[in-house]
Amino acid sequence: MHPRQLGPFSVSALGLGCMNLSHAYGAPVSPEQGERVLLSALDAGVTLFDTASLYGFGANEALVGRVMKPHRQKFILASKCGMQGVDRGDGKLVRVIDGRPATLRKTCEDSLRRLQTDVIDLYYLHRWDKTVPIEDSVGALSDLVQRGHIRSIGLSEVSAATLRKAHAVHPIAALQTEYSLWTRNPEIAVLKACEDLGVTFVAFSPVGRGFLCGDLIDLNALDAQDVRRTMPRFAPENYAANLKLLPAFQKLAKEVGATPSQLALAWLLNKSKTIIPIPGTTSLSHLAENLDAADLRLSPQVMAALEALINQNTVLGSRYNAQANSEVDTEVF
Numbered sequence: 361m362h363p364r365q366l367g368p369f370s371v372s373a374l375g376l377g378c379m380n381l382s383h384a385y386g387a388p389v390s391p392e393q394g395e396r397v398l399l400s401a402l403d404a405g406v407t408l409f410d411t412a413s414l415y416g417f418g419a420n421e422a423l424v425g426r427v428m429k430p431h432r433q434k435f436i437l438a439s440k441c442g443m444q445g446v447d448r449g450d451g452k453l454v455r456v457i458d459g460r461p462a463t464l465r466k467t468c469e470d471s472l473r474r475l476q477t478d479v480i481d482l483y484y485l486h487r488w489d490k491t492v493p494i495e496d497s498v499g500a501l502s503d504l505v506q507r508g509h510i511r512s513i514g515l516s517e518v519s520a521a522t523l524r525k526a527h528a529v530h531p532i533a534a535l536q537t538e539y540s541l542w543t544r545n546p547e548i549a550v551l552k553a554c555e556d557l558g559v560t561f562v563a564f565s566p567v568g569r570g571f572l573c574g575d576l577i578d579l580n581a582l583d584a585q586d587v588r589r590t591m592p593r594f595a596p597e598n599y600a601a602n603l604k605l606l607p608a609f610q611k612l613a614k615e616v617g618a619t620p621s622q623l624a625l626a627w628l629l630n631k632s633k634t635i636i637p638i639p640g641t642t643s644l645s646h647l648a649e650n651l652d653a654a655d656l657r658l659s660p661q662v663m664a665a666l667e668a669l670i671n672q673n674t675v676l677g678s679r680y681n682a683q684a685n686s687e688v689d690t691e692v693f
């Protein structure tokens with residue numbers, strides 16, 4: 361896989377999103393399957409692994425730490441703070457956004473312990489806590505860089521304006537936000553801000569949380585706890601309309617000799633060399649399929665056809681519900 365630059369690091373053009381192994385789309389995979397997916401990705405040349413203190417309320421970092429410790433020198437480790445599980449007194453953990461400096465310092469200690477490492481290469485602020493000035497949260501992360509606990513700072517789901525403010529406090533290595541054919545928000549301002557500042561853009565949910573793979577047809581198959589059940593574009597009436605976009609998408613994939621998932625990833629990789637997609641999967645065959653997208657070159661005609669087919673005007677339903685949307689920074693997206 362041709363390398364791409366992520367802040368100060370050279371990494372594989374496709375990273376591995378580790379979230380799905382423990383979080384978001386139903387029950388976690390078995391420890392053995394988690395290990396197989398992580399080690400297969402490493403064997404196949406993936407050198408960027410993305411986790412977060414939130415995922416599985418620490419379980420995902422613990423999995424990555426346990427499996428990847430013997431290989432720590434071979435990959436760039438990215439994790440996140442500022443959104444995690446907090447016990448509200450009844451022993452049950454709830455998801456809380458908290459960007460106060462003391463919380464970020466404590467979360468970093470917990471992340472390092474779970475990840476079984478002395479230093480995290482890239483530590484993102486998972487969400488901007490709007491009750492804390494971004495300068496204060498990034499200032500705390502800058503202290504963690506000075507102390508040698510993390511090597512670089514990332515932000516997730518922030519606006520171009522917030523990115524610029526943060527970058528003035530400490531150079532931001534990467535901005536991670538949802539981006540795919542069916543989620544184009546970063547095109548409004550964030551991609552341009554990243555380009556201006558030399559910040560790498562890491563595209564999460566790059567295969568549209570499964571939609572762009574073409575085989576997620578029956579939403580009844582989703583686990584009762586699957587987060588997609590809360591997302592308006594996966595609501596049955598919207599999803600039924602969105603599925604009508606797939607036959608033409610699948611036809612384009614066939615024409616370029618790719619699968620739909622590969623075409624979705626290749627679209628991102630062909631948009632810019634400063635974009636790094638991090639698809640997530642629990643399946644070894646999907647992993648291999650996705651990684652094969654790295655070498656796919658798309659003509660300007662195919663890029664244009666894809667963009668005309670699947671975009672903000674042709675997709676029904678917003679990506680987040682009102683609660684999740686209130687937690688992201690959409691001031692100037």
Ligand SMILES: NC(=O)c1ccc[n+]([C@@H]2O[C@H](COP(=O)([O-])OP(=O)(O)OC[C@H]3O[C@@H](n4cnc5c(N)ncnc54)[C@H](OP(=O)(O)O)[C@@H]3O)[C@@H](O)[C@H]2O)c1
Binds near residue numbers: 650
């Ligand atoms: N910063 C943030 O707030 C944030 C939010 C969400 C995600 N992320 C990061 O981004 C990573 C990826 O995002 P994501 O998991 O939400 O979305 P995604 O990668 O777009 O989609 C994952 C879904 O697609 C399916 N899939 C993947 N490859 C497939 C293939 N070749 N064929 C058929 N199905 C396939 C997976 O199912 P299978 O398991 O069956 O393959 C899974 O259900 C996460 O792991 C996490 O690290 C960050």
